[in-house]
Amino acid sequence: SVLQDLDLELLKAVMGQLDARKIRESLWELSRQPHLASSPRDEALVQLLLSRWRDSESGLDSAERTEYEVLLSFPSQEQPNLVEVVGPTGDILHTYHPNEENVTGEQGGPDVVQPYAAYAPPGTPQGLLVYAYQGKEEDFRELQEQGINLEGTIALTRYGGAGRGDKAVNAAKYGVAGVLVYTDPMDVNDGQSLPSQTFPNSWGLPPSGVERGSYYKYFGDPVTPYLPAHHSSFRVDHSNASGFPPIPAQPIGFQDAKDLLCNLNGTLAPSAWQGALGCEYRLGPGFRSSGSLPDGSQVKMSVYNRLELRNSSNVLGIIRGAVEPDRYVLYGNHRDSWIHGAVDPSSGTAVLLEISRVLGTLLKKGTWRPRRSIVFASWGAEEFGLIGSTEFTEEFFSKLQERTVAYINVDVAVMANATLRVLGTPPVQSVVFSATKEIDSPGPSGLSIYDNWKRHFNRSSPVYGTVPSLGSLGAGSDYAPFIHFLGISSVDMTYTYDRSKTSARIYPTYHTAFDTFDYMEKFLDPGFSSHQAVAQTAGNVLLRLSDSLFLPLNVSDYSEVLHSFLRAAQQELGNLLQQHNISLGPLVTAVEKFAVAASALDQHVSAQRKGSPDPLQVRMFNDQLMLLERAFLNSRAFPEERYYSHVLWAPHSSSVATFPGLANAYYRAKDTDAGSEAWAEVQRQLSIVVAALEGATATLRPVAEL
């Protein structure tokens, strides 16, 4: 029927059929071997997904792979990257571990890619070592202000505080020749660093563990920006490609970092820069004579990374909508891992497979077909920079923009078992709330996921009182091209740890060879009940989006964010703006008008919901709800920020949660003269956001008004 609506009984049945044991089985299969992007095992998993989604009893309507030819970066098999200490006479005094220790038998073998900084250029820089904390711009400035000559040095930095690639970019600005990056036990292990305190004895990162990762600045295939990376596509010459680290970089474990850092000479590092390696951190340059490394020794990095064009595939599976097949609810996760990737991304893939299994089974039985189409996606090469998902958005730009209701991302489904954590844009808040209120949280608390979540992450909403707080979407996983490039309302969810119990910046074995099935089963989610909870939550959100007659997107929840951005702008930027004759008045008006139109639309929708709506009427309201997010796009607002077009969620450098373009321009102008071009740019960015809000408001008004 054209009025087909969400069936609560069916929803309940689906919730009951999502099976922790099945998730466990899938996870075991997905993570039993390393499956680096474009590796043979990655291809085997493509086949696994295709066969699951083509299964005659639990498959979808159709499943396809789409292949792109993309530029990846790998260490050399023949010449491993090395970090060495070179004595004053040029002798190699010490060579650090090129690989992680084979603690459980899964950290060795040809498929375990050596720790490396993907896209860092090859090179063999050698110089005195300095300690540059997190490698932020200000960290290097601090060293310079301490009188340290950074020219030609090797900078030891630690993960956190700045993006991976940023550390190298910042370092190069100060003349640093190479960057080492380690994980401080303080940052992931709550200070624990002994083998007895770490995996396989706890969830802690072992001393030899090394976080791999992409050091590329943008996302998407680096040589086909804005074009799908088909074989015949135009490619930027590799030497012209921008966004790669300017100098060699290499990640190392804290065992090796300790040997370097605890031998450094120079002034004591600031207290915030200290860590848990069991020594006083000094700044360098070079090693102190009283240490175990000879005074005058240098550090030599040998990086042999290579860029390679490789085939990488997405797998897509579709359930055709019964009533509105041209409306898509997308649900995706990447498939590629650095090594076994039991947590990242296979926990998410196992959940994806479980949801698709349950829905596929109902579909094949003829019990159910969603109102709208559901598209499941397994993205390739996410770890290198969200490549598969980005190429997909490039290839199907128009179609996806026109038809996609929302994108749901579950990458790491479970990194611990304490609470749900959600990132998303305001229109999805209400549907996530509805779903989580219905589902029991794992463990004995007896709380709903919603109430448990609210205990861990909450905020005070002027509209709703205390509610769980959704974080905002950065570029941490495959939702980035959907929200930033296409303007599709997106949500990302994961089960995570209790931040009052650990200060870990991420789960400890993130991007290491210790992220294995056993690690998951022993330390993160023994009974797979958190997996089940995430499957229920994501599945519930998915079904509400695919099956509800009226889209469960609440547009007036954007008003709250706009008001808070506005207040922040007034409080933090207002005075100086006024001094430069830039009035926030038009922005105040625009926010107010938006709020009025959004609330009127929500009320119209509520009223319709109670009446006997005609299907075209519903479609019209739904289009307004679906397309609101699109109205915040301006492809010309931030030309230097590749793909970022959403004027509310583009990156900004300040910590003030406000309109990003305005804030960026403001902080760039802050120290320049009135009347300068920098202040004109502030005014321009203000007009851009006002125009976007007014344009968005126009889409919310009754459709036959201007």
Added chain:
Amino acid sequence: SVLQDLDLELLKAVMGQLDARKIRESLWELSRQPHLASSPRDEALVQLLLSRWRDSESGLDSAERTEYEVLLSFPSQEQPNLVEVVGPTGDILHTYHPNEENVTGEQGGPDVVQPYAAYAPPGTPQGLLVYAYQGKEEDFRELQEQGINLEGTIALTRYGGAGRGDKAVNAAKYGVAGVLVYTDPMDVNDGQSLPSQTFPNSWGLPPSGVERGSYYKYFGDPVTPYLPAHHSSFRVDHSNASGFPPIPAQPIGFQDAKDLLCNLNGTLAPSAWQGALGCEYRLGPGFRSSGSLPDGSQVKMSVYNRLELRNSSNVLGIIRGAVEPDRYVLYGNHRDSWIHGAVDPSSGTAVLLEISRVLGTLLKKGTWRPRRSIVFASWGAEEFGLIGSTEFTEEFFSKLQERTVAYINVDVAVMANATLRVLGTPPVQSVVFSATKEIDSPGPSGLSIYDNWKRHFNRSSPVYGTVPSLGSLGAGSDYAPFIHFLGISSVDMTYTYDRSKTSARIYPTYHTAFDTFDYMEKFLDPGFSSHQAVAQTAGNVLLRLSDSLFLPLNVSDYSEVLHSFLRAAQQELGNLLQQHNISLGPLVTAVEKFAVAASALDQHVSAQRKGSPDPLQVRMFNDQLMLLERAFLNSRAFPEERYYSHVLWAPHSSSVATFPGLANAYYRAKDTDAGSEAWAEVQRQLSIVVAALEGATATLRPVAEL
């Protein structure tokens, strides 16, 4: 009913009610006084439109004005622009006519704006005169090759061959200090130049007639690119605004041009450069001693144009759709004229008012309400560069892109009474054919508009045989922002002259003070039957678009254009591309796949049409048809071409009708080395168009396939 479809009886009734006399009355009122953009009479016409559209018996559902603050350019009231001859001793020997001759009593008075080149900068250049034909790049090159030193000269050019502003841009590149532009009687009067042969004795341009016009390079308000020109909007500093002519320019009549040109010294101009002024055209520089102007005399231009921020309004009137109010059929024309503007634009406005009167009457009677919403628009400040329409598209970018079915533009409704002439994109071809086949052409021929049109403009279609040919949409009127910036299928129509009977490049009094009601009534359309024919045609197209259950947009008509662009690329560019290892193979495949998908969709639609369609099914098909044009947009394809995003219709410099980005890049690269960046750009542009075609094809495929 949700299945409400086009009512052919009603359509016929509307055709019958469109009344030539009413159009005549409206035209009289609209054109009886000059109504330059932002003038008091322009405002009076805003009120006239509002009152017509708010009339209780023949008005629309609602009508509003929206005001923008835009940068216009005017001559000084106090200091008229002058062109003078300065003798060798510095005396002013002669001053040319600052104004047109008051032939009918309507060419005088304070509201008749002096002939000028809008946006040309003020200045008083003085130098030897040269004749530079049409002011094309190659024309100045020719003068240089003739050994003429152009530095500091005044170049006399004539209208045609290059855009107004381009003449000044090209001139400035060669050091020319000022540009005069005249209309040669050969180009508009078929050579006739005597007062007895011209208006008020014929439709010919009188000797004192001067074509005004905008010399601005882009369109839209010059200081608010991509932002609506609200009062509070950011504005580019006038001195930083780009696109204004770099040197002073002034248009003159052929009477004055004759005095200058027939006295020139130097070599005889090439035969193609000769004209109908009754003398041999020479190149200069300077005047010959045997003429009536002293040898050594110079020409002095005094240009006192000023930029002014002015308020300009659009007027919008809406008929709410009964079934799909969120689908808009837009119909518009500009309101502002240079002087009386009986032809341009008031003939179009009179037609607009007649269509809205007839439909408004049916609406108010309760006889009829369209399936979709109809939006009538009267744009402001078109003559200065499509400003009102462009600001409108900037303000309502998202809403219009999401919801607009098509844009119909009727600017000059009638410039002669011989035949219809249509510009448009392929999807509208079929609906224009359907409409024109039903309507009788004016005059005694007994032919339908379609058959008469086919006699004048035709082509041989591989699909349909001989059919009338639609021209492609440039930037000649307000359709430009709709097709190029928003990707909305657009059509522009006018009744025009027989090109076998006159070689006029435009109707002779275009943009002069002789474009009056009497001129129209006496020489162009005495019985207003051509006006009526255009009203019937445009009204018929409008109703088919607003009322048909299935949108009468034919997507497979795009295949024909793509095939022809492809053939042209293969024939004209193929060899050299191959030499540079650039294969057109992917383009061939992309065109082929498009054709297959488009034809399959058209067949699905035809099949549905015969069955008993469900309203959501229809809506889905219609969305595919409506949104196809959008899929050809790429806002990053031509960053230097402001607003141009449509990869098939962007401007290109070559005369080969092919993919514009590809052609532009090709001709730029043609003379450079293989492996150069210019050839890389050719490959990039090829990939851009391939990606656009593939993206468009994806939107045409069955909606639940990938």
